[in-house]
Amino acid sequence: MTTSASAVLVFLAAAVLIISLRSHRRFRLPPGPKGVPFFGNVFDLPKSQEWLTYAEWSKQYGSDIIYLNFVGTPVIVINSAKHATELFGKRSAIYSDRSRFVMVNELMGWEFDFAFMGYNDRWRELRRMFHKEFNAQAILKYQLRMTQEVQAILHRFVERPNDFMDHLRHLAGSIILFVTYGIKPLPKDDPHLKAADNALRGLVAATHAGAHLVDFIPALKYIPSWFPGAGFKRQAAEWCKATMNMRDEPFAAVKKSMSTGSTPVSIVSSLLTEAECVKDRERQEEAIRDMAGTAYSGGADTTVSALGTFLLAMVLHPEVQRKAQAEIDRVIGHDRLPTFEDEQDLPYITAVMREVLRWRPIAPLGRAILHDESVFKDPDSFNPDRFLTKEGTLDADSASHVDFVFGFARRACPGRFIGISSVWLTIATILTAFDVDAPTDEHGSKIMPSGEYTSGLAMYPVPFQCTFKPRSAQMETIISDAAQKEEEFLLDIRGKV
Structure with missing residues (x-):
């Protein structure tokens, strides 16, 4: 081994020891797994779906707040809406900062994205x-363009x-x-x-x-x-x-x-x-470049996660799909696609969207909060009715709880308004245009998805298949007309540039 390599190893060993010693301060900490010297709980983390492990630790140690130690770095895991609201909402001036994120910010170049910035x-x-x-x-002012984009994409689901x-x-x-x-x-x-x-x-x-x-x-x-x-x-x-x-x-x-x-x-x-x-x-x-890059990175990923979950839910819960389509048929009819002007008259569609966001949250580390049994009864079931009153209108109290998916107070996602709008319209449009179902095998049996998810900053259903059947011959024509209008729009754009 070269002298420089040996020096680096000695330096790193000293750094680990110093960081570990610094962490042993004399103050009361929440409960959590014991860990090992120097490395703490690094080896306790699962390779995937770590949010499930955090929730299990919460039950195991009888606390909604869990303490972990990652090589001397203290990590607090909060597993309830009550404590998250108290710390991140009421005490946001204290808890609105960010960790250093060395890999992401300093080595991968994401320091431009204010989602990863410190509070400064x-x-x-x-x-x-x-x-x-x-x-x-x-x-x-973007609603018309969002509507055109959503309608223009429908023919691809058929093709x-x-x-x-x-x-x-x-x-x-x-x-x-x-x-x-x-x-x-x-x-x-x-x-x-x-x-x-x-x-x-x-x-x-x-x-x-x-x-x-x-x-x-x-x-x-x-x-x-x-x-x-x-x-x-x-x-x-x-x-x-x-x-x-x-x-x-x-x-x-x-x-x-x-x-x-x-x-x-x-x-x-x-x-x-x-x-x-x-x-x-x-x-x-x-600043404009960095703000735009933040918008682009956030909008291009989270919406896909939510819509992937929506399609999975429709395949697994056809009874929800039928109820949603009954509302659409009653309000919209069969001769057009929905617009944002229909939103107030489609409360069940809004409830479906909210349940999609809650059931399998885009950011999986928020799962425990959105599956808090003290807030959401039978949290693992997909049940849009939890967001409705007995009269079928939207329940304002329960609706506020799903906002947790976007974070808290000063760190709440500022792009949530355009995200919610595009997800709502896509859900309403797909349910108006198609019957979504699982495909069948050569024996006529349905090939049902596993319902499992990937791990990461945003989570997605593991790959599965589904079919998109236009709900009528008239809807086939409407889908084709929307694709043609998009072609004309593209030609117009290219002619101006």
């Missing part, structure tokens, strides 16, 4: 800008039903890409959507709890990439390229099109026009 002036600046463009009132998750990714990416940058992606193999997909795959992998020791021993980030055991640095470098491509390429495309006077109106183009009069223009453009 830069975070406040970007969140303020984001909220201005994506608050509940601001997104109303290639086995690729439905790809269709959902294209839909989610199309909405946020057009709203944020004014870019209409290609129908297939769009480079911007590919860049986002590559970046988000890396992010999901890197944020698995305990995935990288460098998050608990930051000094590891300084070891050379060629050093044995430093594969995480080589992987981070690849992921960083994807992250920068996702953030920079669509922003650069908008700036280029603005210089030729051929850009469609978008959030970025409008903000860049305003920035021309700002004194510190370069810094303002950087």
